[in-house]
Amino acid sequence: MRPCPDRFPFPLVALDETDSTNQYISRLCNESQEAIAEFTTVVAEFQTAGKGQRGNTWEAEEGKNLLFSFVLYPTFLEARRQFILSQIVSLAIKEELSRWSDEITIKWPNDIYWKDRKICGILIENDLAGHNIARTISGIGININQELFRSDAPNPVSLKQITGKEHDRHTILAHILRRVEIYYNSLRMEDPDAYSSEIAARYARSLYRRRGLHPYEDANGKFLARLLRVEQDGRLILEDESGQERQYLFKEVQYVI
């Protein structure tokens, strides 16, 4: 992608290949004598062991997509509020991709969808120190110019497939980080509770399947439900067909798509 470190707004490590940009930046942080600056970003053309959620692998053809990770030290945030980091990263990406389509949404907790297809996955890894967050590594894979996907990713889509044209990955990357920075600085400066309600409201408005009855599946099987809200700690609250409220933590429920 030929990123240009001079014009890039944050410290940047641009690699042809690595195992996983999350792993790379984590090693960089652990092995460095001094703290790596916030928003230091590692971007790779190819990952040999791209990590997804739930131990999945992340598929990305070499040289076509955005595969990057950046580090933050949100020590001002209590660990119980860590979901807000997921929200601001998701919102930044959703807002940037919405420049090309008004059908971009956030699928709880933090996948980015175009219609019923996944354009971006986010893997956030937090290190806690007591009740607070010491370090956050946000790893992001966005399908940009890839045109064909292997069959085991059920519903991938790329920006090129949506718009019919190639996109400049470097510009999108810089825009996303700028958007995260704006949210992050506000989070740091303002009364955390007041601000988080604004973020939460934006996040709620951005959600995939936010209206109507849709199929879900939990440990007891499939059911139809409507989305009521997402709690501050990230729990998804659904109301099933019989009017019963159901609460889920990450990984306890799946969308049937």
Ligand SMILES: Nc1ncnc2c1ncn2[C@@H]1O[C@H](COP(=O)(O)OP(=O)(O)OP(=O)(O)O)[C@@H](O)[C@H]1O
């Ligand atoms: N480039 C890619 N684009 C989209 N999906 C991908 C890509 N690479 C791998 N996948 C994988 O495809 C699978 C589907 O992702 P998705 O998050 O929709 O399903 P899931 O992990 O089963 O989540 P849920 O159960 O909440 O629907 C995941 O395993 C995801 O990691």
Ligand SMILES: O=C(O)CCCC[C@@H]1SC[C@@H]2NC(=O)N[C@@H]21
């Ligand atoms: O399963 C998901 O939805 C999360 C996918 C996250 C993939 C990105 S690609 C860049 C970064 N490095 C990784 O190994 N994973 C994340």
